[in-house]
Amino acid sequence: MSSRFERGAWRVRRDATRTTRHALLLLTLTACERENRRFSENPPTAAPTASALVVSQLQPGPAVVEPKIEAPYDDNAWAVSEGKALFNAMNCSGCHFQGGGGIGPALMDEEWIYGSDPQQIFASIAEGRPNGMPAWKYKLGTQQIWELVSYVRSLSSLNPKGARGGRDDHMMVKPPEASTPQTKPKMASTPPGDD
Amino acid sequence: MLARGRTRCAHHCWRGIVAIAVVTTLLASCKGDREREPTRLALVARTGPATTGGDTAARFTDDGQWVRPGKDFQGTRFSGLTEINNQNVHNLRAVATFSLGTTRGVEAAPIVSGTTMYIVTPFPNFVYALDLTQPGLPTKWTYKPRPVNASQGVACCDVVNRGLVVDNGKVIFNTLDGRTIALDAATGKELWITQVGNINIGESVTMAPLVVKGRVIVGVSGGEFGIRGWLKGLDENSGNVAWTAYHTGPDKDVLIGPNFKPFYKSDTAKDLGVSSWPPDQWKIGGAGVWGWVTYDPELDLIYYGTSNPGPWNPEIRPGDNKWSTTVFARRPETGEAIWAYQVSPHDQHDYDAVNENILVDMPWKGQQRKLILRPDRNGYFYIIDRQTGEVLSAEPYGFINTTTGVDLKTGRLQYNPEKATRTGETVLYSCPAAPGAKDWQPAAFSPRTGLVYIPHQNLCMDEEGVEPNYIAGTPYVGTNVKMYAGPGGHRGLFDAWDPVGQHIVWSIKEDLPVWSGALVTAGDVAFYGTMDGWFKAVDARTGKELWKFKTGSGIISQPMTYSYNGKQYIAVLSGVGGWSGAIVAAGLDARDSSAALGFVNAMKDLPKKSTKGGMLYVFAL
Numbered sequence: 115m116s117s118r119f120e121r122g123a124w125r126v127r128r129d130a131t132r133t134t135r136h137a138l139l140l141l142t143l144t145a146c147e148r149e150n151r152r153f154s155e156n157p158p159t160a161a162p163t164a165s166a167l168v169v170s171q172l173q174p175g176p177a178v179v180e181p182k183i184e185a186p187y188d189d190n191a192w193a194v195s196e197g198k199a200l201f202n203a204m205n206c207s208g209c210h211f212q213g214g215g216g217i218g219p220a221l222m223d224e225e226w227i228y229g230s231d232p233q234q235i236f237a238s239i240a241e242g243r244p245n246g247m248p249a250w251k252y253k254l255g256t257q258q259i260w261e262l263v264s265y266v267r268s269l270s271s272l273n274p275k276g277a278r279g280g281r282d283d284h285m286m287v288k289p290p291e292a293s294t295p296q297t298k299p300k301m302a303s304t305p306p307g308d309d
Numbered sequence: 310m311l312a313r314g315r316t317r318c319a320h321h322c323w324r325g326i327v328a329i330a331v332v333t334t335l336l337a338s339c340k341g342d343r344e345r346e347p348t349r350l351a352l353v354a355r356t357g358p359a360t361t362g363g364d365t366a367a368r369f370t371d372d373g374q375w376v377r378p379g380k381d382f383q384g385t386r387f388s389g390l391t392e393i394n395n396q397n398v399h400n401l402r403a404v405a406t407f408s409l410g411t412t413r414g415v416e417a418a419p420i421v422s423g424t425t426m427y428i429v430t431p432f433p434n435f436v437y438a439l440d441l442t443q444p445g446l447p448t449k450w451t452y453k454p455r456p457v458n459a460s461q462g463v464a465c466c467d468v469v470n471r472g473l474v475v476d477n478g479k480v481i482f483n484t485l486d487g488r489t490i491a492l493d494a495a496t497g498k499e500l501w502i503t504q505v506g507n508i509n510i511g512e513s514v515t516m517a518p519l520v521v522k523g524r525v526i527v528g529v530s531g532g533e534f535g536i537r538g539w540l541k542g543l544d545e546n547s548g549n550v551a552w553t554a555y556h557t558g559p560d561k562d563v564l565i566g567p568n569f570k571p572f573y574k575s576d577t578a579k580d581l582g583v584s585s586w587p588p589d590q591w592k593i594g595g596a597g598v599w600g601w602v603t604y605d606p607e608l609d610l611i612y613y614g615t616s617n618p619g620p621w622n623p624e625i626r627p628g629d630n631k632w633s634t635t636v637f638a639r640r641p642e643t644g645e646a647i648w649a650y651q652v653s654p655h656d657q658h659d660y661d662a663v664n665e666n667i668l669v670d671m672p673w674k675g676q677q678r679k680l681i682l683r684p685d686r687n688g689y690f691y692i693i694d695r696q697t698g699e700v701l702s703a704e705p706y707g708f709i710n711t712t713t714g715v716d717l718k719t720g721r722l723q724y725n726p727e728k729a730t731r732t733g734e735t736v737l738y739s740c741p742a743a744p745g746a747k748d749w750q751p752a753a754f755s756p757r758t759g760l761v762y763i764p765h766q767n768l769c770m771d772e773e774g775v776e777p778n779y780i781a782g783t784p785y786v787g788t789n790v791k792m793y794a795g796p797g798g799h800r801g802l803f804d805a806w807d808p809v810g811q812h813i814v815w816s817i818k819e820d821l822p823v824w825s826g827a828l829v830t831a832g833d834v835a836f837y838g839t840m841d842g843w844f845k846a847v848d849a850r851t852g853k854e855l856w857k858f859k860t861g862s863g864i865i866s867q868p869m870t871y872s873y874n875g876k877q878y879i880a881v882l883s884g885v886g887g888w889s890g891a892i893v894a895a896g897l898d899a900r901d902s903s904a905a906l907g908f909v910n911a912m913k914d915l916p917k918k919s920t921k922g923g924m925l926y927v928f929a930l
Contacts, residue, residue, distance in 0.1 A: 202775070208533070208784025209462065214901025214909055216891060217462060217784070223898045246462020248782060285735040285773040285789045287903035287910075294900075 157257040158186040161240065162233035169228055171301070185232035187264040188273035197265025198279060200258055204250070212287050213269040218247060222269040222294060230272060230299035235263045271296035373872040378418040378472035378517045378826075379751065380869070382604040383668035386753035387829050388870045392877035393930060394832030398846045398855045401879065401928045405446045407439060409923035414467040414886015414894045416749070417517070418826070418867035419925060421880075422475035422494065425449060426871075428925060431886065432461060432468035434484045438497060439925075441873045446927070450497030460486035463508045463782065464515070465533040465906070466888035467895065471599075471749065472517035472867065477545065481525055483514035489527050489543055501548030505529070509782045511536045519602040520545055521611060521641040528598025532616035532661065533906075535785035538596035538633075540613065542644050552644035556596035556615045556632045557582045563632060564644045571648045572698040573720040575629070585629040593779050594626065595619030596633035600663030600749055605679070605695060610638045610647055612681060612695060614662035621659050621743075622774040622787030624732050629654040634662040636683070638698065648698035653687050653722050657730045658711055658772065659743035659788075660687040665751045666695075667761065671809065673701055682808050684752055684763050686745025687722065689715055690806060704811040706763060706804065707746030708795050711739050730788065732774040742770035742792040743906060744822075744888060751867065753827035753835065758849050760805040760814055762835045766822035766889070767795040767802055768911055790907025800911060803827070803837050805852060815852035821915070824889045826867035828879075836879060838864025840890060841918040844881050844926065862922025863890055863915075876929060884923040885915070893919055
């Protein structure tokens with residue numbers, strides 16, 4: 115009687131342990147996917163090459179496919195949050211607000227006038243764009259611009275979810291980046307002066 | 310405690326809470342069909358003295374023309390034409406159209422001088438001269454000023470232009486990139502170009518100039534960019550800057566001298582433009598001019614108001630912040646300040662004081678007085694003695710909870726401390742919202758009815774101060790805003806206001822903000838447009854809708870009327886945009902309720918109701 119009871123209890127305990135173990139494993143695995151932490155690395159110093167300035171999809175003759183440059187901070191939650199702080203401190207938010215746009219175009223939608231690739235966004239920030247976007251390369255360093263690039267990409271969920279902001283310290287004006295649905299970037303088909 | 314609870318609530322449950330002179334002959338012709346006896350009112354000297362110079366004097370009496378956006382120096386937007394009246398306006402039909410070739414918000418008025426209609430468009434500020442003598446109004450000439458593209462980056466609220474002026478055979482207008490340009494009205498040839506603004510310190514120019522006594526009066530936009538606001542007087546013939554009056558800084562820069570006699574003590578002390586700011590903050594204190602300038606030829610004074618102080622977040626700038634949100638009276642030839650009255654000292658909510666000062670002579674408490682009628686952004690309808698700057702009355706014409714009234718003894722606006730804007734705290738339900746109970750859209754005054762026709766909005770907002778950072782050429786605001794409809798749920802109103810009785814006579818509720826100007830005629834018809842494109846005519850005495858026409862895009866411009874060959878025409882420009890319509894004109898994303906300084910949240914449905922456009926419509930019987 116008592117031994118059977120004890121065996122039953124043991125089985126329950128073993129099941130519980132297994133469940134816990136599975137849960138832990140799952141947690142570990144998902145946690146791994148959350149963010150790839152890199153604790154010691156040099157800041158990116160390289161700005162994208164001149165190819166970033168190509169804004170036409172039409173090339174005469176056989177097209178040259180430029181290698182896509184990875185954004186160094188797309189998967190780095192800390193750098194993305196630094197990008198957000200810069201976005202507000204450098205008054206990007208004064209024109210683009212929290213992504214919906216105003217003086218400058220919306221950044222959280224699917225439309226990209228000058229492209230959504232990291233090097234294209236880098237070029238938009240560093241070199242400026244003709245219809246009102248200031249050129250920031252004399253004010254911000256390469257690392258800061260890369261942080262901004264990844265924050266801007268996070269506004270339409272183009273970077274991994276784990277690195278995107280989950281809450282805002284200010285008045286709630288939109289869903290956090292972590293819960294913004296990802297959009298498929300499209301090149302704007304309106305002329306830049308009419309965006 | 311309540312405020313704290315509310316603040317916490319801001320992050321979780323705000324939505325739930327929110328749910329919550331005339332010409333005496335005209336007077337004589339007044340119809341007696343109004344219940345109340347028509348008030349005895351007179352426009353100032355519609356037959357202005359010859360000292361006003363130029364060919365403008367003669368035009369005071371010519372209702373066939375419309376040579377400046379406000380129609381006359383007094384800014385009445387009243388026309389004596391009567392062919393189109395409240396009995397036949399329902400027969401109005403479109404007789405001509407013209408595409409402006411632009412798709413941003415059109416706030417300008419068409420201007421008619423002689424047999425030509427002139428129009429300035431939003432950026433890139435094309436100027437068209439259309440021939441009224443030919444069927445279909447063909448173009449006589451087109452002028453392209455080619456403003457710097459980058460100037461679009463320092464235009465806070467769409468890339469608008471509020472109109473041009475014709476004077477002495479010249480067309481004079483401003484460009485977004487800060488130039489004042491004079492053209493030969495007959496040929497479109499450039500006469501002079503003066504660079505008055507600098508985009509690299511956030512300056513742009515959107516207002517219509519006023520020409521008075523050979524002076525072109527021009528002000529600067531950029532209260533959201535940390536500018537140091539100014540008004541300039543340019544020589545009409547050479548374009549040379551004759552004077553510059555700053556609106557912050559020491560008295561000598563503000564052109565305050567021995568003849569400056571403000572009515573209230575709080576406006577009287579040396580160098581208030583410095584001492585009412587934290588050290589050096591006045592150098593980036595805003596106080597631009599982008600609204601309306603009116604002129605009294607008898608007193609020889611121009612009247613205008615200055616914009617909000619910068620940044621919006623008031624905690625950054627303790628003090629009255631003079632001379633932001635201030636009505637000034639100045640001499641047009643020298644710019645010398647004669648009096649000033651600060652409407653909203655230490656502004657909390659972006660209540661610019663740029664709204665029109667309509668100049669009317671009328672009896673006040675038994676005595677004939679020279680007055681300013683002024684529906685201010687802060688929600689009060691001010692009656693000010695324009696000789697002295699004394700506020701005689703300030704009654705609410707919209708829903709207000711940010712202030713409790715105006716103390717007529719001291720002239721001080723009384724703030725409600727519960728609605729004060731604070732850094733890091735969200736204050737819910739502040740009314741009126743940042744664009745005020747009325748923004749730039751000018752009201753009209755009919756001496757026949759004695760009423761002021763006020764196009765305006767009914768919006769409230771949640772507001773949070775944040776730390777701003779001054780970087781020249783970029784926005785300097787420091788406030789998060791989220792707007793929504795005020796009590797009643799309607800976002801717009803077209804009201805007839807009795808300035809003598811200080812009350813609303815009739816009111817038309819509109820779903821969308823009424824962002825167009827008003828026009829009223831001696832035919833007792835008032836006109837306005839809606840942001841979904843309806844151009845409407847209503848009975849000036851009853852508010853009854855008499856006619857409407859659907860234009861291609863939303864209307865946020867200034868309707869006008871003129872006559873050619875003895876026939877009366879009504880004209881309006883259609884093209885949605887401006888601050889309120891930026892969601893359409895600039896294609897903004899409504900998921901961010903702070904977009905376009907928070908206006909997008911109140912206009913989420915606009916893209917379903919209007920598309921971009923830019924078109925002139927001309928109507929006749």
